[in-house]
Amino acid sequence: MLMSGSGREARVHYLAGTFRILATGDHVRCAVTGAAIALEDLLYWSVERQEPYVDAAASLAAERRAQGLADR
Numbered sequence: 598m599l600m601s602g603s604g605r606e607a608r609v610h611y612l613a614g615t616f617r618i619l620a621t622g623d624h625v626r627c628a629v630t631g632a633a634i635a636l637e638d639l640l641y642w643s644v645e646r647q648e649p650y651v652d653a654a655a656s657l658a659a660e661r662r663a664q665g666l667a668d669r
Contacts, residue, residue, distance in 0.1 A: 608634075609649065611642040618667035629658050 603648060607622025624633045628648035637658065641650040649657040 605665070607636060609636075609639075611644050611647050613644055616642065617626040625649045627655055629662075 603623065605622040607618055607625055609621035609625055610619055613622045618636070622636075624635050625639060626632070627634055628643075628646070630651050632651045634651050635651055639649055641653060641656040642648060643656070645654050646659070646663065648659060650659060652669075
């Protein structure tokens, strides 16, 4: 476990290949699905948009949305 956050949502700054915890917590919320992602399971995020994603499909959906391709 990265940090004990006892059920609180962490505030995170996303960097290329890593992230920095700004406020203690044990999870973040997927920007696409709203699902809770345990910090130790966090693998997908956007540095540009500063958003976490639960999986590769959510990451792709966010990228498509950002490019205006969400409905195509």
